[in-house]
Amino acid sequence: MRDRDEEKSTIRTRRSFCTAALALSALPWALKVHATDTVSDLPTEVAGITIPRSPLATRAAAFARQSCPDYLFNHCMRTFLIGALSMKREGLTYNADEAFIAASLHDVGLVPAFASKTQSFEIDGANTAEKFARDAGLSAEEADIIWHGIAFHDIRFSITRRAGPEAMLIAYGAGGDVDGPRLTTEVEKKQIAEVVAAFPRLQFKARFTALLIDHCKRKPTSQRGTWLEGLCREQVPSAWTDTVEQEIIDAPFSE
Numbered sequence: 001m002r003d004r005d006e007e008k009s010t011i012r013t014r015r016s017f018c019t020a021a022l023a024l025s026a027l028p029w030a031l032k033v034h035a036t037d038t039v040s041d042l043p044t045e046v047a048g049i050t051i052p053r054s055p056l057a058t059r060a061a062a063f064a065r066q067s068c069p070d071y072l073f074n075h076c077m078r079t080f081l082i083g084a085l086s087m088k089r090e091g092l093t094y095n096a097d098e099a100f101i102a103a104s105l106h107d108v109g110l111v112p113a114f115a116s117k118t119q120s121f122e123i124d125g126a127n128t129a130e131k132f133a134r135d136a137g138l139s140a141e142e143a144d145i146i147w148h149g150i151a152f153h154d155i156r157f158s159i160t161r162r163a164g165p166e167a168m169l170i171a172y173g174a175g176g177d178v179d180g181p182r183l184t185t186e187v188e189k190k191q192i193a194e195v196v197a198a199f200p201r202l203q204f205k206a207r208f209t210a211l212l213i214d215h216c217k218r219k220p221t222s223q224r225g226t227w228l229e230g231l232c233r234e235q236v237p238s239a240w241t242d243t244v245e246q247e248i249i250d251a252p253f254s255e
Contacts, residue, residue, distance in 0.1 A: 039065060042077075046198045047191035049084045051077075052100040056136050063132065064104040067114070071202035072107055072211070075177055079103045081195045082181055083173025085188070087165065094165035098142060102149035102170050105129040109150075110215050120222045121215055126150040154227040178208070 039061045042051055052058075065073050080103035087094055108114050109124030116124050126147040133143035148163040153170040160171045176182070183189050212228060213235055220236035223229050233240050 043198055046081050047085060047194040049081050049088070050096070051080070052096045054097050056133075056138070057097050057100045057104075059136065060101040060104040060132065064108065067108055067111055069207070071204050071207045072110070074199040074202060075174075075204060075208065076104050076107060077199045078177045078195050079106060079170060079173035081173070081199075082176040082192070083169035083171070085191055085195075086172035086176065086181070087169050089188075092165055092168070094169050095145070098145050099149065099166040099169045101133060102129060102146045102153075102166055103173060105132065105146075106150045106153055106170055106174060110211055112218070115215070115219070118219065118222055120226050121228075122151050122154065122226065177204075 039058055042061060044051060044053065061077075064076050068076065080100050083099070083103065084094075084096075105128060106125055107121070108128050109119075109121035109126070114124055114128050115121065116127075119127075126149075129150055130143045130147040133146050134140070138146075145164060145166050149167040149170045152160045152163045152167045153174050157168075157171060160167050181188075181192055183192060212231060216223065216228060216232035216235040220232045220239040223232045
């Protein structure tokens with residue numbers, strides 16, 4: 001009798017586990033991230049900039065950490081902080097949660113797991129972040145702000161500016177971390193030092209360059225008209241068989 005009761009108990013336990021697993025698999029993927037387990041060590045403030053701690057912002061940081069190599073995750077965090085410092089210097093306001101989510105996920109399109117077959121990494125990252133935001137309950141308008149913040153983060157700034165302050169923050173932050181921020185005072189130099197101390201670069205120059213090269217080799221023509229076009233042409237010149245001049249010649253008109 002005891003063995004039979006133990007057997008029934010085991011069956012019930014297995015059924016409960018399966019039921020819970022099915023319920024979890026039905027949840028939107030953005031909500032499956034165990035945020036408190038993976039970003040509890042993030043500082044609450046760096047260089048006078050508060051790091052958002054809303055449930056969605058925390059999940060975005062957790063998703064970025066789980067999805068990106070360490071040096072790329074740290075770059076995403078520095079992007080938000082450097083961008084926020086730039087916006088503060090210019091006296092511009094922004095939605096901190098939306099900007100932080102966009103910053104956290106702005107380079108996820110460079111990770112092969114989130115790459116499409118033909119789109120640029122900016123569009124792949126923007127699409128991933130938009131789905132994350134919508135699955136987590138943000139409105140279409142809010143998710144659209146995040147999408148544009150990522151898609152426009154490395155194009156001509158005159159276009160980025162029209163997308164809003166969140167896109168400007170990502171552009172300032174990503175550009176500042178990759179190319180170097182504009183530092184005019186000792187206070188600003190100290191702030192950037194605090195940002196790097198909080199989120200070390202971890203051989204960022206070499207590792208990020210290798211990631212970009214790998215992306216170009218996988219999808220050389222995906223970056224047409226973008227920041228990476230030159231690098232992709234250099235890495236896979238044989239893929240770039242057409243030119244603007246040839247496109248004009250091939251147009252179906254006599255003149």
